[in-house]
Amino acid sequence: MTTNTSENINIWLTQINNDFKAAVSVDCVIFGYDDDALKVLVSRCDMPPYEHQLSLLGDIVHPDETTDEAAMRVLIAKTGFTDVYLEQVQVFSDIHRHPLSRVITIAYYSLIKIDEDHLLHLEKNDHLQWIEVNEINSLAFDHFNIMHSCLRRMRKQLREQPIGFNLLPEKFSLLQLQRLFEVILNIQLDKRNFRRKLGALGILKDIGEIEESVSHRPARLYTFDKSIYEKKKKTGYSFDL
Amino acid sequence: MTTNTSENINIWLTQINNDFKAAVSVDCVIFGYDDDALKVLVSRCDMPPYEHQLSLLGDIVHPDETTDEAAMRVLIAKTGFTDVYLEQVQVFSDIHRHPLSRVITIAYYSLIKIDEDHLLHLEKNDHLQWIEVNEINSLAFDHFNIMHSCLRRMRKQLREQPIGFNLLPEKFSLLQLQRLFEVILNIQLDKRNFRRKLGALGILKDIGEIEESVSHRPARLYTFDKSIYEKKKKTGYSFDL
DNA sequence: CCAAAAGTGTTATATTTACACCCATGC
């Protein structure tokens, strides 16, 4: 079993040109948050034997791009956004995970704001749809599994890094932010403690605006101040819900 | 740019057989802890243009194995151990990262105990060596970069999960454990607070033995009780240094 | 008896939790 380095080289020179190559793809779990629910952007799948199922958005990795670039290309193609949060999660490489041939896939998750511009973009792409995470029972290929791995990772990072803002509009109220954590993490938070905590973190900027046309006292609006966060991060500080 | 699902299928059917396949490899950052230092198992590299440099241990992924299996195969081949802690970290896919052809690699890190049996095994493999992490300034390919990604990930997990025990002998003293955290994380810990904390975690078993042939008061020896940890984990409890 | 690490408690400080009422707005 033990091979030394020079053997490896020889093996590689011959094997790389034969059966030792695989198709490599990326699959993106694109999360959006809307209407107090966490959603995923999925596509109808036409490939046997998964016709009539839903699948994640992905594509094969091209020879002239990294996997990160491939994932970003898929995102831009499917959502129209160029500036999206994207995070590599994990490789899925079961031998028979794809019916056509061996396809090793790299799973990514992405966070985007579901806004009107974007919904407009989707209309041109009628096989795409947002579906609530909780309503997904199965997906084509091993995509259900992939989605849950990404969900787990995203939930962890949501607590450890200020990524939740990617799911909200530029301006948001503290209750919107609290609801986002509650919905995604499936927990309950105390309003006062939550506000104190976020105040202490010092990464929100009160923009001096308030909600409009709400049938109750309008809330102050905030934005996430990324530059302050980056500055604080350097001096050994960590976001932690 | 936008392609719909059925187009994708057609693209795939033709492209998978042409230029759209890549060689996929695994690279293992094998950490060991010995002599109060964190070390990595590396190999001399004979492949131009990296002759005389050191490289990580890796191999191409075979058609009949997952990437996890490939990584485990490399580990068994190089270390002789079959029961090792192994964790997938990240994909490295820069187009020219390998001089021979496009090789997309999956980085793994592994934690093993450096003991005498193992050193014996290494003697048969004279191009392998343990080298202190701090003494590594460069490695072949992008392996230096890979090593640091794995180091960062390992340090994070060391604080969040009881993985450090994989680097220690079966029986260890509390000071040994404390030193391990201090060395790897490059921090100082208070002896009493550390002991109280680990006592509170309740995952160590006092095996009623003590150190032998030490020229000072011998310490009690403990083992990590994995079954208790697993039980506690289910009832929502987390290791956190 | 000396060197070296083992082992052990208390106090101050910081963090986290629990909890209830009045306020501003639209209808």
Add this chain to the structure above:
DNA sequence: GCATGGGTGTAAATATAACACTTTTGG
């Protein structure tokens, strides 16, 4: 005026951090 969420403080409990001396062993 009523329904809806906005906004605010305090006290108790818990967790963390700082800190020094006696004990046991080998040489």
